[in-house]
Amino acid sequence: MKLIAVVLGTAALVGSAVNLNHTSTRQAVKNDQPIFVQEIPAGYRDWKLVSVAHEEGQLKDIRAILGNEIAIAAYRAKKSIFPEGAIIGRIAWYHVPSEENNKVFGREQSFVAGSEPPWYLQFMIKDSTKYAATGGWGYGQFDKEGNPAAESNMQKCFPCHQALKDRDYVFTRYSP
Numbered sequence: 026m027k028l029i030a031v032v033l034g035t036a037a038l039v040g041s042a043v044n045l046n047h048t049s050t051r052q053a054v055k056n057d058q059p060i061f062v063q064e065i066p067a068g069y070r071d072w073k074l075v076s077v078a079h080e081e082g083q084l085k086d087i088r089a090i091l092g093n094e095i096a097i098a099a100y101r102a103k104k105s106i107f108p109e110g111a112i113i114g115r116i117a118w119y120h121v122p123s124e125e126n127n128k129v130f131g132r133e134q135s136f137v138a139g140s141e142p143p144w145y146l147q148f149m150i151k152d153s154t155k156y157a158a159t160g161g162w163g164y165g166q167f168d169k170e171g172n173p174a175a176e177s178n179m180q181k182c183f184p185c186h187q188a189l190k191d192r193d194y195v196f197t198r199y200s201p
Contacts, residue, residue, distance in 0.1 A: 060158070061179040062148050062165025066093070069114045069148070073097045076200040079120060086117040086142055090197045095151075100199035107193050111151040115197075117142055141169040149186075149195070159183040160194045 072091040080086050092100060096111040107113075118138035126135035146167040153161035164182035166174035173179075186194040 060156075060163075061173070061176065061182075062150055062163045063173055065146060065165075065167055065171055066112050066114065066148060066150070069093075069112075069146075072112075072114060074200075075100060075113065076197050078197065080117075084117075084142070084144075085120050086144075087120045087136070087138055088115050088117045090115050101201075103199075105191075105193060107151050107195065109151055109153060113149045113195065113197065115147040117145055117147075143168050144174070145169045146171075160186065160190065162186070162194055 069091060072093050075090040075092045075097070078088040078090060080088065091114040093110075093112040093114075095108055096113050099107045099111055119140055119142055120136050121139035122133050123135040123137045126137070127133050144166055146165075146169075148163075148165040150156070150163040150165070151161055152163060156163040160183065162183075164179055164186075166178060166182075168174070183194075186196070189196060
């Protein structure tokens, strides 16, 4: 009888240890997943134009907002919630006066894309499972060399986008 109790007790301890190890391994994998977009989506320069924007203040840039086919289809269908796999990209350049054009016009009225700012590329990727903590969207920012922004910069994205929860956290409206 004692032998059976020892065998059962040992089996229970081994089972608990295996379960504990499996659980902590699962959590380690989950915690090791990047919480921000770490790679520039392939082919983004071939996506369709969603709209353009101009930011003043400290940013002083001009932007082209692009969407992959999934995002464009959602925009055109006037969906209030974007489907899984939708990606919205933004390319930014400093907003600078065009001296050449302004000579022709005789006054400062023409502006062009200047050099790339540190926030050159930004992306939002819809993956409700992977990015559940940030409204189902993953955010990424890259400089002109393709290097991702520091995580401290990326932590600023979702707080701004939260104000647009009723628009699925998306600032840009479609400009057909």
